[in-house]
Amino acid sequence: MPKKNILLLAGDGIGPEIMAEVKKVIDWFNVNKKLSLEISEELVGGASFDENGTPLTDQVLFKAMDSNAVLLAAVGGPKWDDVEFSKKPERALLRLRKEMRLFANLRPAICFEELVSASTLKPEIISGLDILIVRELTGGIYFGEPRGIEHIENGDRKGINTHVYTSKEIRRVAKVAFDLALKRNLKVTSADKSNVMEAGLLWKEEVQKLYDDSKEYKSIELSHMLADNLAMQLVRNPKQFDVIVTDNLFGDMLSDEAAMLTGSLGMLPSASLSEKDKHGRIRSMYEPCHGSAPDIAGKGIANPIAMILSFAMALKYSLDFDEESDLLNEVVKEVLKDGLRTADIMEQGKKQVSTSEMGDAIIAKLNNKI
Ligand SMILES: NC(=O)c1ccc[n+]([C@@H]2O[C@H](COP(=O)([O-])OP(=O)(O)OC[C@H]3O[C@@H](n4cnc5c(N)ncnc54)[C@H](O)[C@@H]3O)[C@@H](O)[C@H]2O)c1
Numbered sequence: 001m002p003k004k005n006i007l008l009l010a011g012d013g014i015g016p017e018i019m020a021e022v023k024k025v026i027d028w029f030n031v032n033k034k035l036s037l038e039i040s041e042e043l044v045g046g047a048s049f050d051e052n053g054t055p056l057t058d059q060v061l062f063k064a065m066d067s068n069a070v071l072l073a074a075v076g077g078p079k080w081d082d083v084e085f086s087k088k089p090e091r092a093l094l095r096l097r098k099e100m101r102l103f104a105n106l107r108p109a110i111c112f113e114e115l116v117s118a119s120t121l122k123p124e125i126i127s128g129l130d131i132l133i134v135r136e137l138t139g140g141i142y143f144g145e146p147r148g149i150e151h152i153e154n155g156d157r158k159g160i161n162t163h164v165y166t167s168k169e170i171r172r173v174a175k176v177a178f179d180l181a182l183k184r185n186l187k188v189t190s191a192d193k194s195n196v197m198e199a200g201l202l203w204k205e206e207v208q209k210l211y212d213d214s215k216e217y218k219s220i221e222l223s224h225m226l227a228d229n230l231a232m233q234l235v236r237n238p239k240q241f242d243v244i245v246t247d248n249l250f251g252d253m254l255s256d257e258a259a260m261l262t263g264s265l266g267m268l269p270s271a272s273l274s275e276k277d278k279h280g281r282i283r284s285m286y287e288p289c290h291g292s293a294p295d296i297a298g299k300g301i302a303n304p305i306a307m308i309l310s311f312a313m314a315l316k317y318s319l320d321f322d323e324e325s326d327l328l329n330e331v332v333k334e335v336l337k338d339g340l341r342t343a344d345i346m347e348q349g350k351k352q353v354s355t356s357e358m359g360d361a362i363i364a365k366l367n368n369k370i
Pocket of ligand 1: 074078290291296301
């Protein structure tokens with residue numbers, strides 16, 4: 001089997017603790033499924049700043065660009081609060097996303113049956129939830145020009161950001177959403193503010209046009225929803241959705257809202273993907289949705305599942321190991337069914353385990369599948 005390179009960037013806080021559990025899982029797949037996954041590890045974020053004076057060295061960036069997949073745990077923490085803005089640990093993430101041209105951010109919101117009670121919503125609303133938000137990540141108001149703060153007359157000031165999208169940017173992210181819907185439940189909801197924004201109207205028209213022009217998407221049901229209504233529908237009846245596609249700004253908010261539906265931040269993975277380059281390669285980075293959790297770092301109690309499920313997404317979307325990805329998702333469910341819980345998802349009557357005990361339990365379940 002051809003070798004595939006995975007770059008591991010553990011970062012700060014709980015990053016190294018949860019990455020250690022993923023390494024056990026990668027080793028297991030190499031030994032037992034002969035996947036030939038070659039891993040290398042580098043510093044990123046605050047850890048890189050401490051060593052190299054920058055949160056991301058060029059050498060690590062080039063290595064990331066050259067990998068079949070990057071797994072990043074988390075960066076940041078109070079230790080670097082006073083570091084100048086351009087050297088802050090979080091700048092590493094923005095640079096990686098920008099240089100690797102990761103324009104499509106995939107955030108699943110899945111409610112594990114065993115964790116229904118962790119949600120603030122009623123069990124019947126949340127049980128069985130499995131939706132995927134596709135957020136445009138490199139355009140829109142966070143990057144549009146002109147931007148800045150200007151002095152105007154009478155000592156007043158003006159803050160400016162520009163919400164701008166081209167047809168091409170809209171179509172390429174909509175294509176990702178349609179292609180994913182073909183592998184899921186054949187439903188795409190596009191969210192915009194076409195009622196008040198020209199860029200929103202273009203968004204709606206281009207998504208519809210791509211759908212109308214493409215024979216392969218005919219089996220998909222496409223609908224458009226205003227982003228504010230979608231925010232409301234997400235808490236009213238989230239199971240009406242399958243794939244949601246939206247821009248950078250609305251995606252930022254809607255994906256956080258969707259993550260909280262499930263009530264357990266330590267469980268949610270994410271993927272960011274580029275377009276195919278001229279060699280047909282897609283660059284990709286996989287991360288848990290949570291941050292570096294400095295409040296619990298070093299205590300051995302962090303939940304490694306979001307990180308492990310991020311690797312499961314890498315198996316599916318970058319490494320072409322669909323079966324192995326399904327297997328990993330399945331054993332995580334089994335471990336939860338057995339009643340094992342890290343502190344963040346602990347409930348009465350369940351067994352509390354440490355970070356490494358959770359990793360070991362997942363490996364034990366994998367061993368049962370040989
Ligand atoms: N992608 C990233 O690397 C990323 C994302 C968000 C925040 N951050 C950074 O992380 C630092 C902390 O940010 P924050 O506190 O707002 O968010 P956070 O996600 O790190 O933590 C929020 C809360 O959730 C808990 N938590 C998070 N992940 C957990 C896990 N796997 N297991 C158990 N509990 C978990 C934390 O203990 C904390 O109470 C900041 O420096 C922030 O900039 C980094």
